[in-house]
Amino acid sequence: MAETRLTKTQEDQWITQSQVFQIYNHFDNLPPAQQHLRLQLFRDEHIDYLTKGLRHLAPSFCVLDANRPWLCYWILHSIALLGDSVDDELEDRAIDFLDRCQDKNGGYGGGPGQLPHLATTYAAVNSLVTLGGQKSLSSINRGNLYLFLLRMKDKNGGFRMHDGGEIDVRACYTAISVASILNILDDELIENVGNYILSCQTYEGGIAGEPGSEAHGGYTFCGLATMILIKEVNRLDLASLTDWLVFRQGLEGGFQGRTNKLVDGCYSFWQGGASALIQRLHMIVDEQAFVSDEVDENDADSSQTSADLSEEEQCLGGNSPHADEHCSHEDGAGQRNPSDQVKFERLGVGSTGRRGNAETEPLFHCIELQRYILLCSQVEGGFRDKPGKYRDHYHTCYCLSGLSVCQYSWSSNVDSQPLPAAVFGNYSKNLLEPVHPVYNVVFERYKEAREFFMLPS
Ligand SMILES: CC(C)=CCC/C(C)=C/CC/C(C)=C/COP(=O)(O)OP(=O)(O)O
Numbered sequence: 001m002a003e004t005r006l007t008k009t010q011e012d013q014w015i016t017q018s019q020v021f022q023i024y025n026h027f028d029n030l031p032p033a034q035q036h037l038r039l040q041l042f043r044d045e046h047i048d049y050l051t052k053g054l055r056h057l058a059p060s061f062c063v064l065d066a067n068r069p070w071l072c073y074w075i076l077h078s079i080a081l082l083g084d085s086v087d088d089e090l091e092d093r094a095i096d097f098l099d100r101c102q103d104k105n106g107g108y109g110g111g112p113g114q115l116p117h118l119a120t121t122y123a124a125v126n127s128l129v130t131l132g133g134q135k136s137l138s139s140i141n142r143g144n145l146y147l148f149l150l151r152m153k154d155k156n157g158g159f160r161m162h163d164g165g166e167i168d169v170r171a172c173y174t175a176i177s178v179a180s181i182l183n184i185l186d187d188e189l190i191e192n193v194g195n196y197i198l199s200c201q202t203y204e205g206g207i208a209g210e211p212g213s214e215a216h217g218g219y220t221f222c223g224l225a226t227m228i229l230i231k232e233v234n235r236l237d238l239a240s241l242t243d244w245l246v247f248r249q250g251l252e253g254g255f256q257g258r259t260n261k262l263v264d265g266c267y268s269f270w271q272g273g274a275s276a277l278i279q280r281l282h283m284i285v286d287e288q289a290f291v292s293d294e295v296d297e298n299d300a301d302s303s304q305t306s307a308d309l310s311e312e313e314q315c316l317g318g319n320s321p322h323a324d325e326h327c328s329h330e331d332g333a334g335q336r337n338p339s340d341q342v343k344f345e346r347l348g349v350g351s352t353g354r355r356g357n358a359e360t361e362p363l364f365h366c367i368e369l370q371r372y373i374l375l376c377s378q379v380e381g382g383f384r385d386k387p388g389k390y391r392d393h394y395h396t397c398y399c400l401s402g403l404s405v406c407q408y409s410w411s412s413n414v415d416s417q418p419l420p421a422a423v424f425g426n427y428s429k430n431l432l433e434p435v436h437p438v439y440n441v442v443f444e445r446y447k448e449a450r451e452f453f454m455l456p457s
C-alpha cells in the first residue's frame with residue numbers, strides 16, 4: 001500500500017496545532033486564580049519591552065536599517081493601544097528622526113538620506129499621527145508628499161512602492177491611506193486605483209498583491225481599505241470576500257494568511273481588521289446579493305448594479321463613474337469638497353463614533369481569537385507569531401491591533417466601552433484603546449489629525 005506523506009506545511013500545521021492545544025489544555029486544568037492571572041494582558045511588561053525598543057533606536061536612531069520608521073510606528077502604535085505614551089524627550093527625538101527621513105522632494109525613506117518609499121511613508125505618517133500635537137503633525141510637508149504620491153502613480157492606476165519599484169496593492173493602500181488622513185486625496189490620485197484593486201481579487205474571494213497572484217490577508221486588508229477610502233468598495237465581490245475571510249480563522253482561534261497555511265498572530269489584524277470593515281459594510285453585501293439575484297433573473301446588464309443602489313449607498317461605497325454623479329461635491333476647480341469623503345459614520349467609524357445602520361454582529365469568533373492572542377502569542381513583554389517563535393515589534397503591533405478590533409467588535413459605537421462579555425480575560429486590565437480600522441491608528445489620534453488637517457467632521 002502506498003505510504004501517505006505529509007507535506008512540510010501539513011507537518012508544521014500539525015506541530016502548531018499540537019502546541020496550541022497543549023497550551024489550551026494546560027490552561028483549562030489550572031486553578032481559577034491562576035487562569036485569571038494567565039489571561040491578563042502583561043501591560044507593564046509590554047510597555048517596558050516597547051519603550052526599551054524605542055530607546056534602543058534613540059538617541060540618534062543611527063542603526064543602519066531601512067525599517068526604522070516602521071519600528072517607530074509598530075512601537076508607538078502599540079504603546080498608544082495600551083493607553084500610554086512616551087516621554088517628551090523620546091517623543092521629540094522620534095519627531096526629529098522622522099523629519100530627517102523626509103525627502104526634500106516628498107515622502108519618507110527608511111532612514112535619513114534614503115530613497116523615499118511608500119511603505120516607510122505610511123509608517124512615518126502613522127507614527128506622527130500617533131504622536132499627535134502641533135510639532136508632530138506640522139512636520140509633515142503635505143505639498144511635497146502629494147507630489148511624491150503623484151510621482152509613484154502608474155498609468156495602470158496602481159502605485160509603485162518607490163521610484164522604479166514594484167506596483168502592488170500595498171502601494172495603493174499606503175498611498176491612498178496617507179493621502180486620505182492628510183486630506184490631500186484627489187481625483188488624480190484615485191483615478192483607476194479601483195480597477196487595479198479589482199484586477200487583484202482572486203477566484204477565492206480574497207485579494208492578492210498583484211494580478212494573478214494568490215489571495216493573502218495582508219493584501220486583502222490593503223485592497224479592501226483602499227476601496228473604502230476611494231468609495232468604490234461595492235465594486236468588489238464582497239460576498240466571496242467575506243466567505244474567504246471567515247474561513248481563514250483556524251481551529252486554534254487565530255487566523256491564517258492564506259489557504260492551507262499556518263495561523264499567525266499578525267493576521268489577527270490583517271484578517272480581523274478586514275472582517276471588522278466588512279462587518280460595517282454588511283448592508284452593501286446584502287444589497288449586492290439582492291442586486292445580483294435580480295440581475296440573474298432579468299439577465300440585465302451590470303450597469304444596473306450601480307443604478308439600483310440608493311444614493312446613500314453609492315455615497316458609502318462609491319461606484320465610479322456613477323459615484324461622481326450622485327455624491328461628488330467638486331468645487332468646479334476639480335478639488336474634492338470636504339463633504340465628498342466616504343460616509344464613515346455609516347461604516348461605524350465616523351468622527352462621532354455613531355454606527356448608523358451597520359450590523360453589530362462580528363463575522364468571526366472574537367473570543368477564540370482573543371484566546372489565541374493572549375495564550376499563544378503573548379509573552380511576558382511583547383507578542384509573537386505562534387508558540388515556538390520569538391517576539392518582535394511587528395507581531396506586537398498587529399496582535400494588539402487585532403485584540404483591540406476583537407474587543408470593540410460588538411460595540412454599537414466605535415468609541416463606546418465594550419460590554420464585559422466582549423473582552424476575554426480581565427476587563428479592566430485587558431481593555432485597549434479602539435483603533436480606526438481603515439488606517440490602523442488609535443481612534444482618538446485619528447480624530448485629532450482629522451481636525452488638524454481640517455477634514456470634515
Ligand atoms: C500596510 C502594509 C505595508 C501591509 C503589508 C501587508 C502584508 C502583511 C502583506 C503580506 C505579505 C506576504 C505575502 C506575506 C507572506 O508571507 P509568508 O509566506 O511568510 O507567510 P504565510 O505563510 O502566512 O502566507
Ligand SMILES: [Zn+2]
Nearest residue numbers: 264265266385
Ligand atoms: Zn506574522
